[in-house]
Amino acid sequence: MSQSALVAVLALPALGAVFAALLPDRAAQLAGTAFAALAFVASVLLGFAAHTGGWFSYQPAPSGAPPIVPWTSVDVSWVPGLDLRLHFGVDGVSYPLVVLTTLLTLLCCLYTIWHVPAGGGRGGTLVALLLVVEVGMLGTFLALDLVLFFVFFEVVLLPMYAIIAGWGGDERRHAARKFALYTLFGSVLLLVGVFTVVAAAGTADLVTLTSGAATLSRTTQLAAFTLFAIAFAVKSPLWPLHTWLPDAHTQAPTVGSVLLAGVLLKMGTYGLIRVAVGVAPEGARWAAPLLGALAVAAIMVGCLVCLAQTELKRLIAYSSVGHMGFVLLGVATLTATGIQAALIGNVAHGIITGLLFFLAGAVKDRFHTGDLAVLGGLRERSPWLSGLLAFAAIASLGLPGLAGFWGEAFAVVAAFERGGGGWVTLGVLAAIGGALTAAYFLRLLRRVTHGPASPAVAAAAAPALRISGMELVAWSPLVILALLVGLVPALVLGLSNVPVQSLVEAVIR
Template identity: 55%
Template sequence: MILVLLTALPLLGALALLVPAGRFLPGDAAVARFGAAVSGATLLVAVCTAAVFDYGAGSRTQLGVNRSWASSIGLRFHLGVDGISLPLVVLTALLTFLCFVHLARHAPAGGRTRLLTGLLLVLEVGMLGTFTALDLVLFFVFFEVVLIPMYAVIAVWGGPGRAAAARKFILYTLFGSGLLLVGMLLVGVKAGTLDMTQLAARHGAGLSHGVQIGAFLLMGLGFAVKTPMWPLHTWLPDAHTEAPTVGSVLLAGALLKMGTYGIIRVALPSVPHGAAYWAPWLGLFAVVGIVYGALACLAQTDLKRLIAFSSVGHMGFVLLGIATLTPVGVNAALFGNIAHGLITGLLFFVAGSVKERYGTGDLRELGGGLLSSAPRLAGTLTFAAVASLGLPGLAGFWGEMLALLGAYRPHAALPRGTFIAFMAVAGLGAVLTAAYFLRLLSGLTHGTPREHVPAGAARISAVEYAAWAPLVAGTLLVGLWPKTLLDVTTGPVRALLGGG
């Protein structure tokens, strides 16, 4: 029942916060410590899950729970993990805990710490449930649980444009969810089962070619909104720019991964003919997103907005890997998911600290000379930026390199010339990625020092070190030893794609 405990702990923690403050956890500091304790316990369960996982049988669903939920319509409460979902479970639990560590010394600007803590715990329930659910309806329920908490986090604690950003977020994601539900129900009804493990084992057997094409289009669009894929990405920059630091970290580090994970877990194995039909289009939109994201970053003057647009480009590499329909490409996508979560989570933490110290995230107002006025802050920003641009030896390199390699040798059913062209365009996007990050560092960490440096700008607190250090370590670990992740995902990916 370890996976039940994984989702039950944050849910029980959120429910406990409904008790009036006068009777339970009076004061914001006590609430913040409670949130850190609950998320820390959840992280411990996630680590225990990784510890007891049988890596020699990573393609098999493990630690499963499979109970009847609504027998009259065939719904089951079915949870499990394999080598595809396990890294995302650990990443999600880690990022949530680090967000609560951050909140321990950085109270939300709008107050109401109790409400924010409860919402973040519910958000964790939805994210962890999505990565462990093995029933289509249960998956969809968890997938939707995250919407209202994230909407509220942006709308209540966001910046000046929070209302519009929150509305755009909820409208886009609800539209995508509607398409996703129709696609899933189409597969479930035609296949006669909602069990994701059975659907994956059948590899489309019993579903006509037309049904598979239609179902993949519907599910793919639904997941693409969450990813987000160009041109369905326009909600993301606004949401990131206006969201508080913890909202941006979880949005980039975990929520975006739900979209690409859904394509890999649900769409690819259940409707493989539909995936092969739409793969060239998916690859096209992916490489357009890579180049568009990089060009948009070159035009940005706000630090958080620049990082947000960089996510569009990086997730484009993830989508390109998926579009190749090869073990190399899908492994690249899974690796890119983890790398992006670690690196972009760190970037948003640092961006939040810059804004807190200097009162703005506008690059024109920040000026330069950060390396001399706040060397530790500038050093962390530099590390995260060079990791994000794909420096060999850091986590960002492997996902992008393997995606390009997968595009060079796509699945035999796909047009190789088209994907080689995609590879060339994506390579150009990688160069542009280096350009905008180096431009950022040149102007912000070097450049002309600003005249007035706020008191205490150079000091990094112990809480900030505690929140950032695990992400730095993770970026180094999977960058220097990519086998750490690839050995976990390779077997399950081959099985998922029908290779045994």
């Protein structure tokens, strides 16, 4: 059953994309959403099926196990002449991201039933593109063959380009081109890195490569890690390779921004952990101080730019640069605490920033602006929308008890655990970045929700200020998850504990 669920997770959105592309518009939206819902159900069942007898009965691998021990896998020949295989599998590192992907895609498809942005054509086409993006993201998280990983990593490029260019804002084509060019730059380096590793090791199997069975020389590991790290830094995005992100987020339609922030960035950080660190641990040890310094630079730059922002979506976009900086700092420490912080930070950022972009889109749809100077007094005119925005902002700034706290707090703890003057300094600077995060989100709330209603807010018709039933359906799961992950972090950390410990042991050997 677990193998069937694994295949279904990938096959259902692919089938949904075909139906959504061929059916009439309204039927296409409904059919695509139904397939997205089935994919989400399959992803949940995959976890239960892989844990025989129920979720909590799973027996973890013993200490000293290889970093990747799939709960379930599918491995069939793909290109026999080149020894390439369709090797898919899921473990505690990838599974939370799989569920996050299927959930956010479902919510985005539901949202398009209620609202399709103008200018890009029919809603069915948009749903089909969302499902193709979902296939690429899921394949990236499930691939256990390095070449297969690269193929799915690239699948998301063209459909996301089309989503931004077709349904985005006034500067959408410029933003889409910038997204495509940066992504292609990273893709070239990733392809060279894949070729370097496969040629040296004689295999593309990630389980073999990360277990140490395929020995790579120090020179090969340094070269491979450099190529992988830059490629994944573009997608993450890491300063100074982040400049595509604000334009793409600001110009993308709401559903595009949600998937970009919620999942697409995680392809970079997941790749850094699973591929770069897993395949080239010696390169990871060599580059860790530089990676940590760049991560803290991203935190500080993101926070300082957010303090100067005057546009709502652009502020949230730059906040992602800072939040992902905490994730990358956790990875750079190469400690169990740091990598666990990175994994839960990935999930928390996807939940909270996905909700923030949904809310930012709702504000812009109602008042036709995202300018913080024009908005104001939202609490008086639309208390429910104002309250949800305040909840998401407070979760994003890392309030204890909400999902955003764990990743950021323990990334700082991991830097102190690593020890030494350099790492302690990075930890202190990251903590200052956390304080600045609170400052710019509180500034956002003061400008948008408090004070007398601005002319733009006061002029809005009363029916437009209410939250629709479809919006509640799309937003409620994210609100609930922000609370659940904040109160019960073991939902994520309990799954990834054993593979993270095995990865750290492999790095320090």
